[in-house]
Amino acid sequence: MLVVSDLVAAYGKIEALKGVSLRAETGRITCLLGPNGAGKTTLMMSIAGILKPRRGSIRLGDTELTGLSPARIVGQGIALVPENRLVFPQMSVLENLLAGAYQRGDKAEIAADVERMYDRFPRLRERREQLAGTLSGGEQQMLAVARALMSRPRVLLMDEPSLGLAPLVVAEIFRIVSELNRDGTTIFLVEQNAHMALQVAHHFYLMEQGRVTFSGSPGQLAEDEVIQRAYLGARRAGG
């Protein structure tokens, strides 16, 4: 289980996270919804170790993650599919996958995992020699997910996987999210697409202006209200 407690992160004097506490239960899909600027990406980057939080703790099982380098955090079993995908544009699809397995030494197992990724994402098999920068947005998202899975994470973090993608592709991404979860991966997902996210999530949080403002299961809050708060923020929307 991934547990975030009272996390504070700031850019200069501006606090982006003002004491965030939440948890992603093992084996489940947890969603974090909220408007732009709520601090969702800051939270993801803090968990991955790219940003150093001011205060608070991030624990995976019994291990404290704050203060570890990003590489060590990957070693602990966390992989982030970042916002905007961030594939390695001038490397082939296959090389992107191999980079995802960077910390692993088991060559035969890595090759087998590459095949598994190709089975799960057939488009990647077709394009395995192609430079990642030439893929479509949807294909790049598949690649970013597959690359993250190559580290065999215990917890998969996904930051806005639906961003900028066509509705059909978004549906495909969420189908894969459910599938990965059924196969045993714990998923912590940040989304703006509340409608899709609520369909797959076991539990969700709402985050507004650096604070968690709601925690519950889908259905506990009317979808209209979730959507309004996820897109606009309650304070502004509620007026």
Place this chain on the structure above:
Amino acid sequence: MIDFVQNTIDGVMIGASYGLLALGFTLIFGVMRRLNLSYGPSIMIGAYLGTLIYVQFSAGPVAVVVMTVLGAVLAGIYVERLCFAPMAASAGIASMVSSFAIWMQLEQAAILILPRHTYPFPPLATGAPLELGPFLLRIDHLMMLACALLLSAGVQYVIYRSRFGLALRAIIGNPVAAHLVGIDVKTSVMLAFAGASAVGGIAGYLVLAIDQQVTPMFGMWATMKGLIAMMIGGLGSIPGAILGGLVLGVVEAHSLWHFGPQVRDLVAYLLLFACLVLRPSGILGDAPAAETSIGRRSA
């Protein structure tokens, strides 16, 4: 005609050393996208340490090579820690300017270690040149050419076929994503810097062993030649570095023959200027000077 061919041969040989200098330069630029003006001076520090043990303890050639390369690597890491590691990704100018400051510092350090202006440097091979019909081939020149080709092939292999190369290309492609897949970015960059300095150290050793003398000006010379050859060949391209060096060497050799040593350097700068105007990406670079091609999948 015989002169023309002989000049071309000499140019290729000297150009091989420029190519080696450009190879180290382009590695640093390719990985960090920063210009390291202290590149030549850190090689010069290695050479000074090499000549120090040669002059003081009459060390043999192997010890001098090791000392030169080791010194260049240590000085390179020093530059990296001071000018590149602490600067944010956006502070490219700060890195370049601080590398200029370190250049001056290294030059002064070299003068303090060995205050005379010129010091002897042990020769590489002293045999008579090979005769090939009417043409002469110096053994040490041939060794330099062989080193340039072998080292560039080796670097090419490491970058495109090894796990370390995969990490470097990932860092070039997207540093944040490189962190996210678990690459230790800081260590990898430092190792790349050290590797580039080692290549530079070998280049420096070969050049100085042929010249048989070293002065504090060698640092500036190495930075200039490496920079020009890199720009001509194509920023961030490994084969381009060698090719750029060879072109520069050949052009210099011919202008030396026809116009004398003063004009030779002028021609080198003219060549750079013409290259920047006519083909800003260099011979083998496929991107404008702001980009780099080392991160591409195949070169």
